[in-house]
Amino acid sequence: MNIPEPVIVLGAGASHGARVDGKKTPPLDADFLSEAQQLFANRHGGKDRQHIAAWRVFENHLKDAKLKFKEVKNWRLEQLSTFLEARSNLRGLQLGTGRPREYTRALDSLKVVIGHVLLKCGGDKACQFHRMLFQAVQARSIVSFNYDLIADQTLLQMGKLNWRSANYRGAKVARIPSKKGKSYSRPLETAKPRGTVPLLKLHGSIHWEKLDRGDGYRLSGCRLPESNGETFDVVSVPEHPYLIPPVASKIEIKDGVLRKHWYSAVHELHDAKSWIIWGYSFPQIDTIAQVLFRTALDRNKKPKPVFVVNPDASVVERVKDVCRKVKVKHYTSIESLLYELGILEEKQRDNWVPVIGQEDV
Numbered sequence: 602m603n604i605p606e607p608v609i610v611l612g613a614g615a616s617h618g619a620r621v622d623g624k625k626t627p628p629l630d631a632d633f634l635s636e637a638q639q640l641f642a643n644r645h646g647g648k649d650r651q652h653i654a655a656w657r658v659f660e661n662h663l664k665d666a667k668l669k670f671k672e673v674k675n676w677r678l679e680q681l682s683t684f685l686e687a688r689s690n691l692r693g694l695q696l697g698t699g700r701p702r703e704y705t706r707a708l709d710s711l712k713v714v715i716g717h718v719l720l721k722c723g724g725d726k727a728c729q730f731h732r733m734l735f736q737a738v739q740a741r742s743i744v745s746f747n748y749d750l751i752a753d754q755t756l757l758q759m760g761k762l763n764w765r766s767a768n769y770r771g772a773k774v775a776r777i778p779s780k781k782g783k784s785y786s787r788p789l790e791t792a793k794p795r796g797t798v799p800l801l802k803l804h805g806s807i808h809w810e811k812l813d814r815g816d817g818y819r820l821s822g823c824r825l826p827e828s829n830g831e832t833f834d835v836v837s838v839p840e841h842p843y844l845i846p847p848v849a850s851k852i853e854i855k856d857g858v859l860r861k862h863w864y865s866a867v868h869e870l871h872d873a874k875s876w877i878i879w880g881y882s883f884p885q886i887d888t889i890a891q892v893l894f895r896t897a898l899d900r901n902k903k904p905k906p907v908f909v910v911n912p913d914a915s916v917v918e919r920v921k922d923v924c925r926k927v928k929v930k931h932y933t934s935i936e937s938l939l940y941e942l943g944i945l946e947e948k949q950r951d952n953w954v955p956v957i958g959q960e961d962v
Contacts, residue, residue, distance in 0.1 A: 602941050604738050604908060608873040611745040611752055614880025614911055618935060619751050621726035627719050627749055630884070633678040637718045638670065651837060652717040659714045662707040679886050682711060682846035712846060715748060716807040716838035724749030724807065725835040730935045731755040735798070737942045738877070742799040742869040746881055746890065748807045748844045752800060754832040763797040764826070764833075765789055768861065771809060771843075772819035778836040787825070801862045801869070803890075805844030808833060817858050818843035863893065870897035875906040876927075879935060882911060883919040891923045904928040910935050 616627040628636040641649070641656035660670055666685070673681050689704035719725070728751050735743075735755065745752055756762035764770055770789055778784045802809075810821030824834035845859070870876065870893070883891065898905060907927045909917055917931045932938040939945040 602943075604877065604906075604942070605874040606741050607738055607875040607877045607908070608869050609734065609738070609740045609743045610876060610878040610881055611743065611747055612879065612881025613747060614882065615731070615935070616724065616747050616749050616751050616880065618730070618880060619723070619726075619728035620730050621723040621728050621751065623723045623726065625722040627722045627724045627747075627751075630678045633715075633718065634670075634674050634676060634681065636722070637714055638674055640718060640721050641714075642670075649721070652721055655710070655713045655717045655838070659707070659710040662703070662710045666703040666707045668707070678715075678846065679884065682708060683886065685711065686846075708846070709841070712842050712844055713838055713840075715844065715846065716842050719749045719807055720835060720838065724751060725754065725833070726751060727754040727758050727832060728752075730939070732759060733939050733944045734877070734879075734935065735759060735761065737939065737944050740798055740877075741873055742801060742865075744801045744803065744866045744869065746804055747802070748804060748842075750806070750808060750833060750835065753806070756798060756800060757826055757832045758830060760794075760829045761796060761798045762800060763792065763794055764820075765792040766799075767791060768865070769800065770820050771817055771858070772812060775820035775825065776810060776822070776839075777824060778822060784821075789820075799865070799869070801866050803859065803862050803866060803893075804846075805842070805859065807838060807842055807844065808835060809843035810839035811841040811843045863889075866893060867897050870894065871900070873905075875908065877908045877910065877938075878920065879910040882913060882916050883923055894924050898924055898926040901926045906930070908932065908938065910938050 613627065613629050617629050619626045637656065641653050644653050663670055663673070666688070676684075685704050685708040689701050689708060731752055732755050736759070743752060743756075753762060753764070757764065762769075774786045774788055776784045777787045805818070808820060808823045809818040811818055821839040822835060822837045824836065826832060903926075905924070905927050907920060907924070907929045909920055909929055910932045911917075912933050914931065914933075917929050920929055921927060932941075936945055940947060
């Protein structure tokens with residue numbers, strides 16, 4: 602099978618279904634808060650002291666906003682982040698309890714917790730399945746709704762990520778952690794290496810830090826690759842990570858530098874001959890993303906071939922409902938797609954192995 606010049610769209614399911622070093626991968630939205638509690642609540646010091654400290658700050662800010670974690674622990678991540686964003690921005694929803702700045706602080710501390718959960722769950726590792734997919738198809742670009750670095754690190758290992766481009770690295774100066782526990786500023790020059798694939802991170806990233814002044818972001822919390830094939834050495838989560846949780850209004854997209862990524866994504870999705878949508882479930886609350894896909898298809902006369910990789914079969918109907926001008930083929934796992942692409946062979950039921958000549962993938 603041949604998939605012509607696709608844009609690869611990555612959602613939380615792509616990271617949750619990744620094959621990375623270690624036993625854990627980032628949790629899905631519905632499990633995110635409960636997973637965070639299991640990782641950090643009622644723990645003490647040790648190598649996880651930064652993670653635990655961030656969790657305690659988050660709990661304290663929730664209390665200041667007149668919430669307790671036991672009240673929201675069964676919420677989806679999108680429910681909590683949308684609730685905090687609405688209460689921090691819409692004064693008519695204050696109802697006499699909590700103040701806008703308290704909800705803002707709770708939302709900001711939630712962003713930090715997101716970063717710590719992703720680092721604890723392999724979100725800074727390269728993935729074998731991502732690598733196989735990126736090698737099997739000649740993607741024109743990759744559009745990611747994820748904050749983790751799984752796609753980034755995989756592309757870096759393959760020499761296919763231009764992390765020095767202005768769209769990716771943000772400001773010309775990065776904040777690099779030193780071995781003594783401090784950090785220093787490092788100027789970065791723009792580079793245009795050949796053979797790279799644009800990676801558009803529409804919701805930000807855990808190694809992007811909000812600038813102290815003005816709008817924008819910079820690389821932070823990681824040591825940078827010094828040669829081809831190296832990856833980011835992630836040391837810590839930035840104090841103010843530049844990411845957008847799954848909130849309804851996405852104010853930062855309208856007013857911030859991320860709007861450039863969204864505009865680029867529209868053009869990439871429009872011009873691509875096909876789409877591979879891996880692990881993005883088209884949640885109803887993510888209305889801005891729905892507009893993105895539908896806008897990309899506005900001028901299409903023929904249905905766009907779309908390859909949906911998701912164990913949830915209902916996602917197919919949501920894709921058809923949102924996008925309309927699509928011809929969908931569904932795969933329940935990334936392994937089944939890689940099998941059809943000739944990258945994996947089925948040895949036994951649910952036991953996939955690389956085909957001959959692909960052992961180094």
